[in-house]
Amino acid sequence: MARWRWLLADQLGPHFLDDDTHRVLLVETRALFARRRLHRQKAHLILSALRHRAAELGDRARLVRADTFREALTALGAPVEMVHPPSRAALAFARTVDGLDVLPPRGFVTDRADFAAWADRRRGRLRMTDFYRYALDRYDLRAHLPPPTRRPPRRTPVDVPPPPAIVEDDIDAQVRRDLDRWQAEGIRFVGRDGPRRYPATHAEARARLVHFLEHRLPGYAETDGRLGDRTGRNGDSLLSSSFNLGLLDPAPAIRAALHAGRNGAAPAAGVHRFVRGLFGWREFLWQLYWYFEPRFRGAGWLAANQPLPEWFDRLDADAVDARCLADALAGVRDTGWVDRTTRLTVLGNYGLQRGWRPAELADWFRRSFVDGTDWVMNATVIGMSQYADLARIDTHPWAFDGTHLDRIGDHCGGCRYVPKEALGDPACPYTAGFEAFLHRNRERLAADPRLAAELAERADPARRDAVLAQEERRGATAP
Numbered sequence: 001m002a003r004w005r006w007l008l009a010d011q012l013g014p015h016f017l018d019d020d021t022h023r024v025l026l027v028e029t030r031a032l033f034a035r036r037r038l039h040r041q042k043a044h045l046i047l048s049a050l051r052h053r054a055a056e057l058g059d060r061a062r063l064v065r066a067d068t069f070r071e072a073l074t075a076l077g078a079p080v081e082m083v084h085p086p087s088r089a090a091l092a093f094a095r096t097v098d099g100l101d102v103l104p105p106r107g108f109v110t111d112r113a114d115f116a117a118w119a120d121r122r123r124g125r126l127r128m129t130d131f132y133r134y135a136l137d138r139y140d141l142r143a144h145l146p147p148p149t150r151r152p153p154r155r156t157p158v159d160v161p162p163p164p165a166i167v168e169d170d171i172d173a174q175v176r177r178d179l180d181r182w183q184a185e186g187i188r189f190v191g192r193d194g195p196r197r198y199p200a201t202h203a204e205a206r207a208r209l210v211h212f213l214e215h216r217l218p219g220y221a222e223t224d225g226r227l228g229d230r231t232g233r234n235g236d237s238l239l240s241s242s243f244n245l246g247l248l249d250p251a252p253a254i255r256a257a258l259h260a261g262r263n264g265a266a267p268a269a270g271v272h273r274f275v276r277g278l279f280g281w282r283e284f285l286w287q288l289y290w291y292f293e294p295r296f297r298g299a300g301w302l303a304a305n306q307p308l309p310e311w312f313d314r315l316d317a318d319a320v321d322a323r324c325l326a327d328a329l330a331g332v333r334d335t336g337w338v339d340r341t342t343r344l345t346v347l348g349n350y351g352l353q354r355g356w357r358p359a360e361l362a363d364w365f366r367r368s369f370v371d372g373t374d375w376v377m378n379a380t381v382i383g384m385s386q387y388a389d390l391a392r393i394d395t396h397p398w399a400f401d402g403t404h405l406d407r408i409g410d411h412c413g414g415c416r417y418v419p420k421e422a423l424g425d426p427a428c429p430y431t432a433g434f435e436a437f438l439h440r441n442r443e444r445l446a447a448d449p450r451l452a453a454e455l456a457e458r459a460d461p462a463r464r465d466a467v468l469a470q471e472e473r474r475g476a477t478a479p
């Protein structure tokens with residue numbers, strides 16, 4: 001008889017089992033939800049996905065409800081194996097359990113040892129573009145990519161059909177009742193509850209992928225790099241939670257996109273963007289997480305020791321006048337998701353400008369997004385967005401003023417702040433914040449050509465003092 005296979009909540013697709021003989025252990029620990037203030041819709045998605053997997057597997061699965069993983073394993077009392085977990089904490093725990101076999105990772109395409117050899121050869125200069133170029137050849141994908149084309153970004157959201165709605169079932173109804181009860185008993189969540197928006201089963205996720213490839217991929221590249229609106233009407237695939245819960249295996253998804261490109265069913269630019277995201281970025285971040293030592297975070301590079309303000313932490317979009325930030329927070333509050341450009345240039349940029357503690361912001365992203373996961377955080381939030389990793393994975397801080405946000409989005413039109421202004425009542429919080437950020441970090445930023453030039457333009461001492469004093473006064477209040 002095969003050993004029990006313990007599946008974590010990020011390992012719920014068919015590719016985490018080898019055949020029909022596995023007996024499967026699934027563990028639901030309420031303590032996990034009690035420890036961290038998760039987005040309510042994220043908590044719903046995780047519980048729903050676990051319970052749907054247990055229901056799919058029927059007699060083969062045992063869903064154990066326990067306070068801790070150790071308690072669940074003890075209750076099972078049988079030899080167990082698991083696929084390599086996706087976090088250092090879970091791996092460290094697995095190593096403390098006698099007789100627990102850890103199998104190689106699944107749900108990623110690239111190989112750990114191969115990445116480590118590549119990264120060692122680069123001697124610390126690790127850039128996604130270099131890795132992507134290398135990996136396309138190493139994994140024999142380059143020849144399958146359609147010849148690249150350039151398409152100018154559009155100004156308005158592409159009119160793509162929305163993904164098919166999720167139909168909730170009895171399992172979701174039970175999850176909602178349980179979460180209501182937990183909440184009444186004192187477990188705290190952030191964000192609003194709402195209809196389940198993201199797949200909880202492999203079948204739902206596959207249907208989303210197929211729909212994306214057929215109907216959304218054609219407009220996919222057109223808004224790359226543009227701020228979306230809060231409904232996700234920027235043409236993004238909305239598949240990240242499905243990949244991160246392990247419902248979808250990236251390798252066949254990449255093959256399917258390449259196939260659509262080869263057949264002329266999807267434009268080359270869209271195929272390139274999808275493969276670059278799923279094969280380039282996703283694999284790169286996963287490998288970096290394991291390549292770097294555990295203490296990656298908060299290297300103290302820039303002045304960054306401010307706590308996250310309450311209104312931001314609680315996703316209080318109604319407290320915010322600045323339209324881009326209010327829409328971004330409302331998007332997170334109402335759906336647990338916003339597009340990458342909004343994460344970087346609106347949310348992350350705001351925190352970077354104000355010197356928020358990188359580790360706290362990373363924790364906020366992890367808890368508040370349905371796709372939030374530990375292995376993405378080090379590189380995306382700590383490294384890229386907050387530039388707090390000693391520039392190991394990025395060449396420059398992603399700091400921008402309001403005029404940049406005006407160029408890439410449609411929020412400034414109806415906003416009470418003026419993108420060009422850094423001083424006085426109409427001063428855009430991003431433009432004033434950018435200027436104050438430059439002055440506070442001027443020594444560190446001197447080596448960055450773009451930011452050094454921006455700093456030189458704002459060298460006047462009287463103006464500098466006025467901006468810094470104004471931003472000091474504004475402090476942590478919602479803009």
Ligand SMILES: Cc1cc2nc3c(=O)[nH]c(=O)nc-3n(C[C@H](O)[C@H](O)[C@H](O)COP(=O)(O)OP(=O)(O)OC[C@H]3O[C@@H](n4cnc5c(N)ncnc54)[C@H](O)[C@@H]3O)c2cc1C
Nearest residue numbers: 236237238239240277278281282340343344371372373376
């Ligand atoms: C500050 C910040 C925080 C982020 N936090 C997360 C996170 O917690 N979890 C997460 O999965 N992604 C995170 N990302 C990356 C990216 O924003 C999301 O993967 C993407 O927005 C998810 O939406 P989508 O599925 O529509 O992606 P699409 O843009 O349609 O991309 C397709 C798929 O490619 C992968 N992908 C694309 N870009 C990236 C990227 N930069 N990093 C990793 N995978 C990528 C995802 O699996 C995604 O589903 C973060 C980015 C930033 C700047």
